[in-house]
Amino acid sequence: MGLLRELFLLPLAPVRGAGWVLSQVAAEADRRFSDPAVVQRELALLEEELLCGLIDETEFARREDELLDRLDPTDDWLTR
Template sequence: MGLISEVLLLPFAPVRASGWAVRQVLREAERIYYDPATVRAELARLEEQLEAGEITEEEFDRREDELLDRLETALGSGTSTGNGTGS
């Protein structure tokens, strides 16, 4: 049955390969998005923008909350940077 199903599904191989590629890109994007080092760097840039007067206190608070939520999610899920600096 396995051989027959493979032969019948062969025309769909490009679609399956595209789906795999999309999943890999999504996985890498999520890894970078939730990387604690990336989030900390964004927090530092955000603070610099506030000190330079580029954003308001309200904007700072809103974006800081979003970044802290991302950091909490990353640390809670055990995501690491792969270089020993993560949890």
């Protein structure tokens, strides 16, 4: 019965394969987005922008909050 099912679903194989690839890409993007090392580098760059006068303290605080939210595993950023 499994063979008949696979033969019946064979025309959908490219769609199923594309769905799998998209889910893998989304998972990797999520891992990179919330990687602590990446967020720490971005925080350091943000602080450098503040010290050089490229941004003001309000902008710094807003962007810092966004970066720190990425580190919080209980915060589901996808629901925003």
